[in-house]
Amino acid sequence: MIKPIVIIPLRAAAGTLGRLADAFDPRQRRGLQRAMAQDVVAAARTLRPVPDVALVAEDPLSARRLAGRRGLVVEAAPGAGLNLHLACAVAILGAHRPDTAALVLAADIPMVQPREIVRLLRATAEHDLVVVPDRHGRGTNALAFRLARPPAFAFGPDSCLAHIDNANRAGLTVRVLELGSFALDVDGPEDLDLLRGSPGAPRTHAFLTGAGPDDEDAHQAAE
Secondary structure (H helix, E strand, O other), rough: OOOOEEEEOOOHHHHOOHOOOOOOOOOHHHHHHHHHHHHHHHHHHOOOOOOOOEEOOOOHHHHHHHOOOOOEEEEEEOOOHHHHHHHHHHHHHHHHHHOOOEEEOOOOOOOOOHHHHHHHHHHHOOEEEEEEEEEOOOOEEEEEOOOOOOOOOOOOHHHHHHHHHHHOOOOOOOOEOOOHHHHHOOHHHHHHHHOOOOOHHHHHHHHHOOOOOOOOOHHHHHH
C-alpha cells in the first residue's frame, strides 16, 4: 500500500479561536490550538503504514515545531485564505506523488479516532471525493481524494454543500461520510463544553486541566 498523506491546515495566530476570547487570552488560545492539532497529528500517525503529515501554515516555524522531525511543512502566503492555501499545497504535493490518497483534516477536531481515519481513507477506493461534515451537517471537517484529482476547495459557510456542488460540476464521484469522532470542531464555548464531557483528545484535555505543555513546548509530544 502506498502510504497516504494527511494535510492539516493551521489558522494564522491572529485568527485563532476568536470566539473563545472571553475565556482564554491569546497565548492560551494558541496553546489550545496546538494541543488540538497535536491530537489530530497523533491520531493520524497511528495508521500503518504511517502517513506523511503535512502542515499548511503562514507561520512555518510554529508549524515545524508541531510537525516534528517526521512532518512536512508547506508555507502558505499570508492573507491568501484557506482554500488557496490548500490548492497550492496540493499542487506541490501532487507533483511528486499524484497517485497518493490525501486526507485534509481540520486541526480543531481533537476527538478524531484512528479507526475512523481508516474508514475515510478506504472510501477513496470507490469515490473521487469523500466529504466528512461537522455535527451540524453544514461545515466540512475532512476531505479525502487522490492528489491527481483534487477537488475545488470551498471551506467557509455551508462548505459541505459547496464541496458536493463543486465535485458534481467537475464530474467527480462524491460521497458524504458521517464519522462521529470527526463531528466536533472546537470553535466556541458550546463546543468546548461538549469536548470537556467527552472521552478522547488526551492532549487537549491535559491542556484544559492545566496539565499539558504550554504552546512553546508542546511540539515535543508530536514527535
